[in-house]
Amino acid sequence: MKTARIMLALVVAFLLGAAAPTGQIYAVDATASSLSAKVPFLGIGRKSAGFPEVSGTIRLDRQRPQDIALDVKIDARALTAGDNLTLSRLKGEKFFWVEKYPQVRFVGREMKLTSPTEGSVDGELTARGVTRPVTLDVTFDRPPAQALPGEAISLTGKTRINRYDFGMKSYRLIVGKYVEIELKARMVPQA
Numbered sequence: 001m002k003t004a005r006i007m008l009a010l011v012v013a014f015l016l017g018a019a020a021p022t023g024q025i026y027a028v029d030a031t032a033s034s035l036s037a038k039v040p041f042l043g044i045g046r047k048s049a050g051f052p053e054v055s056g057t058i059r060l061d062r063q064r065p066q067d068i069a070l071d072v073k074i075d076a077r078a079l080t081a082g083d084n085l086t087l088s089r090l091k092g093e094k095f096f097w098v099e100k101y102p103q104v105r106f107v108g109r110e111m112k113l114t115s116p117t118e119g120s121v122d123g124e125l126t127a128r129g130v131t132r133p134v135t136l137d138v139t140f141d142r143p144p145a146q147a148l149p150g151e152a153i154s155l156t157g158k159t160r161i162n163r164y165d166f167g168m169k170s171y172r173l174i175v176g177k178y179v180e181i182e183l184k185a186r187m188v189p190q191a
């Protein structure tokens with residue numbers, strides 16, 4: 001009976017180990033990472049906003065980089081803008097509504113590399129409680145397949161979203177529909 005329990009425990013441990021995700025886990029270095037957004041304004045210029053508080057984790061397997069697990073969180077309450085009026089509107093109910101929805105989140109599940117350092121990550125963006133599919137075009141500072149254990153990796157990610165898809169429909173005549181987003185992230189390996 002005791003031998004049977006030991007064998008069962010070994011089999012369960014083996015199966016759990018085989019099902020566990022592989023790869024290096026990285027944490028987003030909050031001091032060296034940021035997100036910015038730009039939107040057309042009055043048809044002649046652009047308004048910009050910054051999201052300086054970025055956190056999250058990334059699991060990246062050097063042998064299977066397509067199996068990325070990316071979870072980036074942005075603190076919308078820390079949003080910055082060029083002037084106080086724009087800042088108060090962006091934080092208000094008609095845009096990010098930070099009192100009710102303090103976090104913006106991107107979860108990436110699959111990466112397609114088009115070169116050793118470039119590709120795209122398919123995932124979902126959640127803002128204002130609305131989740132939509134988004135593709136993030138990424139550029140790494142070095143090929144992720146060549147990253148050594150314990151070595152930090154930096155990436156730049158870009159995407160374009162329709163703000164209306166996330167319930168941000170106000171000021172249609174003066175604020176453009178499409179928002180250009182850029183993420184700059186330094187990822188530090190975790191033990």
